[in-house]
Amino acid sequence: MKLVVQVKLLTDEAAQVALRETLHACNRAADHASRRAFETGVKGRQPLQRLVYGEVKAMGLSAQPALHAVRKTADAYAALKANLKAGNYGREGSKRRKAAESKPVRFRKDAAQPFDDRCLSWQPEARTVSIWTVRGRVRGIAFQCSPSQLKMLTAHRRGESDLVLRGGNWYLYATCDVPEPDSLDPVGFLGVDLGIVNIATTSDGDRYVGRHLNQVRHRNRRLRSRLQKKGTKAAKRLLRKISGREARFAADTNHCIAKKLVTEAQRTCRGIALEDLGGIRDRVRLRKPQRVTLHSWSFAQLGAFVSYKAARAGVPVVFVDPRHTSQGCSACGHVSRSNRPDQSTFLCTSCGFAEHADVNAGRNIAQRGAAVWAVSHAADDAA
Numbered sequence: 001m002k003l004v005v006q007v008k009l010l011t012d013e014a015a016q017v018a019l020r021e022t023l024h025a026c027n028r029a030a031d032h033a034s035r036r037a038f039e040t041g042v043k044g045r046q047p048l049q050r051l052v053y054g055e056v057k058a059m060g061l062s063a064q065p066a067l068h069a070v071r072k073t074a075d076a077y078a079a080l081k082a083n084l085k086a087g088n089y090g091r092e093g094s095k096r097r098k099a100a101e102s103k104p105v106r107f108r109k110d111a112a113q114p115f116d117d118r119c120l121s122w123q124p125e126a127r128t129v130s131i132w133t134v135r136g137r138v139r140g141i142a143f144q145c146s147p148s149q150l151k152m153l154t155a156h157r158r159g160e161s162d163l164v165l166r167g168g169n170w171y172l173y174a175t176c177d178v179p180e181p182d183s184l185d186p187v188g189f190l191g192v193d194l195g196i197v198n199i200a201t202t203s204d205g206d207r208y209v210g211r212h213l214n215q216v217r218h219r220n221r222r223l224r225s226r227l228q229k230k231g232t233k234a235a236k237r238l239l240r241k242i243s244g245r246e247a248r249f250a251a252d253t254n255h256c257i258a259k260k261l262v263t264e265a266q267r268t269c270r271g272i273a274l275e276d277l278g279g280i281r282d283r284v285r286l287r288k289p290q291r292v293t294l295h296s297w298s299f300a301q302l303g304a305f306v307s308y309k310a311a312r313a314g315v316p317v318v319f320v321d322p323r324h325t326s327q328g329c330s331a332c333g334h335v336s337r338s339n340r341p342d343q344s345t346f347l348c349t350s351c352g353f354a355e356h357a358d359v360n361a362g363r364n365i366a367q368r369g370a371a372v373w374a375v376s377h378a379a380d381d382a383a
Contacts, residue, residue, distance in 0.1 A: 001178050003176045003308070004176070005152055006145075007145040008145070010143065021135065023113055025060055025061060026069050027069075027109050029061055030069045032052070032056060033055075033069060033070050034104045034105045037051075043077040049067065056070060064118045064119045065115075065119060113162065114161070115161055119132035120161055120163075153174060158176065159175045159177070161175065182314055183316050186269060186373065190204065190268070190271070190273065191203035191365035200261065201361070203359070203362035203366040205359050220245070227239050254301050258305035258309050259309060262306060266314075272316070274303055275365060276320060276321065278300075318369045318376075326360075328364050332350055344356060344358070
């Protein structure tokens with residue numbers, strides 16, 4: 001299992017200048033490779049490397065950084081192709097899609113740059129790193145991280161590390177290849193209904209309310225609107241300062257919820273069943289005031305956090321069809337829109353079963369998770 005450990009670099013002024021110049025040089029080279037790829041149509045890793053390696057290296061980069069700049073460019077075009085195929089830039093012929101297809105991929109001058117072990121070496125015992133820069137190798141740069149992160153770095157770090165400049169601070173994102181424990185054989189499933197009013201609701205009846213997170217989002221939205229209208233230097237400075245604050249708060253909230261869900265499932269020897277909500281933003285049609293709330297809903301992030309935390313704990317996770325989980329009765333199976341008189345109430349018009357609507361949905365998801373697990377493992381046993 002691939003995990004990323006983020007460590008903060010404690011750099012002096014000279015190291016900061018060298019690292020910044022290195023990012024600028026690498027991204028200028030990546031921009032050059034991108035223009036050549038767009039002009040020639042050569043966008044694969046190996047063909048693009050053969051085409052522009054000499055040109056990129058002549059821009060002041062050593063061999064390995066030059067290779068990484070070219071590969072970063074090829075990967076960017078591969079990601080663009082996948083996004084176009086998935087429709088993430090709109091339908092064929094749309095204005096946004098045409099804009100994405102009509103120009104080469106561009107890289108910010110401070111965009112992250114990958115380094116391998118030939119141009120970046122770690123000294124975990126001393127908590128320092130040595131990094132290649134355009135001004136020569138900078139040695140003995142101290143970094144800080146938690147004891148658990150240091151232990152993971154020492155035991156499992158593999159492959160590349162990305163140099164990142166964020167908020168005026170320097171970070172390294174190191175890839176760690178952590179072995180997964182054996183998955184337990186679940187005695188049942190903890191169903192988790194994901195929503196906006198309640199971020200997550202379990203089949204056991206536990207609810208993680210999203211009121212505070214939604215209040216933070218609304219407050220930040222109003223603040224950004226006022227500052228953007230004002231347009232002064234002080235307003236722009238404050239906008240930069242608060243940039244990313246909401247995303248970090250939402251990610252921290254999702255981390256805490258995911259940890260509690262996985263801990264409960266592990267304690268009770270159950271798996272976790274989640275709804276497969278992929279593409280919901282394209283399927284759902286809402287009034288304009290509701291669209292901002294839907295598009296800021298970070299259900300995919302919460303699902304990803306649950307998945308990787310569960311994998312580390314040996315807890316199986318299954319994704320189930322979300323259709324009618326909120327309208328179906330978990331007691332008798334009757335499905336009707338009339339079963340949901342309002343957002344929080346479920347009252348079955350067939351058998352009279354009453355429950356909080358999200359708890360009822362969580363129970364339906366748990367039942368579907370058990371069915372999916374039974375079918376998949378019956379097929380494995382037959383094979």
